[in-house]
Amino acid sequence: MLILGIETSCDETAAAVVKNGSEVLSSVVASQADLHAETGGVVPEVAAREHVGAVMPVVKKALKQANISFQKVDAIAVTYGPGLASSLFAGVVTANTLSALANKKLIPVNHILGHIRANWLERKASEIKYPVLTLTASGGHNDLVLLKDKKSKPKLIGETNDDAAGEAFDKVARLLGLGYPGGPIIEKVAKFGKSPSFAKTTEGRPQPQPLLKKGGVDNILPRAWLVPKDKARNFDSVELGRRLRAGKLALNSFDFSFSGLKSEVRRRVQGKKLTKKFVADMAAGFQDSVVDVLATKLLLAAKKFKAKEIHLAGGVSANKALRARVQQYAGEAGLTFRCPAKFSYCTDNAAMIAGAAYWIFSNSKNKFVKLVNINPGLAI
Numbered sequence: 001m002l003i004l005g006i007e008t009s010c011d012e013t014a015a016a017v018v019k020n021g022s023e024v025l026s027s028v029v030a031s032q033a034d035l036h037a038e039t040g041g042v043v044p045e046v047a048a049r050e051h052v053g054a055v056m057p058v059v060k061k062a063l064k065q066a067n068i069s070f071q072k073v074d075a076i077a078v079t080y081g082p083g084l085a086s087s088l089f090a091g092v093v094t095a096n097t098l099s100a101l102a103n104k105k106l107i108p109v110n111h112i113l114g115h116i117r118a119n120w121l122e123r124k125a126s127e128i129k130y131p132v133l134t135l136t137a138s139g140g141h142n143d144l145v146l147l148k149d150k151k152s153k154p155k156l157i158g159e160t161n162d163d164a165a166g167e168a169f170d171k172v173a174r175l176l177g178l179g180y181p182g183g184p185i186i187e188k189v190a191k192f193g194k195s196p197s198f199a200k201t202t203e204g205r206p207q208p209q210p211l212l213k214k215g216g217v218d219n220i221l222p223r224a225w226l227v228p229k230d231k232a233r234n235f236d237s238v239e240l241g242r243r244l245r246a247g248k249l250a251l252n253s254f255d256f257s258f259s260g261l262k263s264e265v266r267r268r269v270q271g272k273k274l275t276k277k278f279v280a281d282m283a284a285g286f287q288d289s290v291v292d293v294l295a296t297k298l299l300l301a302a303k304k305f306k307a308k309e310i311h312l313a314g315g316v317s318a319n320k321a322l323r324a325r326v327q328q329y330a331g332e333a334g335l336t337f338r339c340p341a342k343f344s345y346c347t348d349n350a351a352m353i354a355g356a357a358y359w360i361f362s363n364s365k366n367k368f369v370k371l372v373n374i375n376p377g378l379a380i
């Protein structure tokens with residue numbers, strides 16, 4: 001089954017042709033990142049105007065690269081939410097029009113489900129063993145989602161109470177005077193900084209922070225574990241993480257919170273000269289805090305829900321430090337770890353939308369609609 005996917009939920013205009021949910025015949029992305037770098041974030045109306053101009057050329061390019069005519073396409077899949085309303089309109093109106101004119105099947109796709117199904121691209125579906133627990137983290141969302149088996153509906157296990165991880169990367173990059181999008185730049189700069197993960201603490205009693213002691217940067221940043229206060233009482237947040245992983249403490253929430261971390265970076269940055277060393281150490285400390293929480297909660301949720309595989313998806317899954325940490329935990333727990341087969345399937349793209357549409361179709365053959373409308377606040 002050949003599906004043409006269209007994705008315009010935020011600041012990438014994308015189209016792709018995917019065969020049977022796995023074989024990517026083409027995947028074209030027109031990124032607006034340079035445009036939004038000037039404002040340090042996405043201005044919705046600016047993004048919408050760009051989509052309007054880019055969407056049809058991108059669709060045509062995707063068909064050309066796939067070397068198929070539009071007549072050969074079996075269905076059109078489009079992201080209808082969650083996302084920016086004005087951005088979603090461009091893709092949805094295009095998909096509605098193409099499908100009505102050519103009398104083609106139309107499949108609305110949830111953007112988050114698209115990110116989750118990115119892990120099925122360029123892989124044999126039979127290799128993937130359920131239950132699968134996916135952490136999908138990007139600029140707009142930060143969710144733990146369980147796919148119990150091939151047919152069951154995705155179940156939301158946890159989400160962020162405030163900022164998404166990618167959003168925190170973007171905001172902290174701005175505080176550190178780096179550009180947009182923040183994730184890739186923080187990752188790059190953090191390599192030159194000292195990761196506080198090497199800071200040793202003895203059981204329950206944190207030792208003086210080594211970098212600080214040597215006159216270095218105080219870059220051990222707090223983690224919001226969302227653990228009951230009485231359990232958290234005696235430990236700093238780094239030690240708490242160790243205890244959670246060792247099974248010495250129960251975690252009562254698989255939700256996330258990153259806005260306090262961002263505020264803490266702001267507090268430590270205030271009045272400081274942004275030297276290369278300071279920025280690199282803060283970037284390393286910030287990344288370490290985010291990676292610690294994301295990887296730990298993913299691991300603990302996988303154990304609780306008896307997952308066979310843990311997957312990373314969404315823009316933040318491009319982060320190599322996160323991948324390495326999750327891979328380590330997965331290995332220790334005997335779980336299979338996967339992230340999208342290509343980096344370009346982590347960030348927004350339409351191959352994941354066409355891929356997800358195939359699985360929606362496979363699970364319910366009459367999931368077609370005549371007309372899609374947008375749903376900016378759509379939940380998983």
Ligand code: KG4
Binds near residue numbers: 137138141169182347
């Ligand atoms: O999935 P995506 O392209 O769009 C949304 O659905 O939001 O994700 C974009 C987000 C941005 O916040 C960006 O900073 C983050 O993903 N990101 C990263 C990395 N690459 C992109 N975060 C951390 N490390 C990266 N290497």
Ligand code: ZN
Binds near residue numbers: 111138315347
């Ligand atoms: Zn996304």
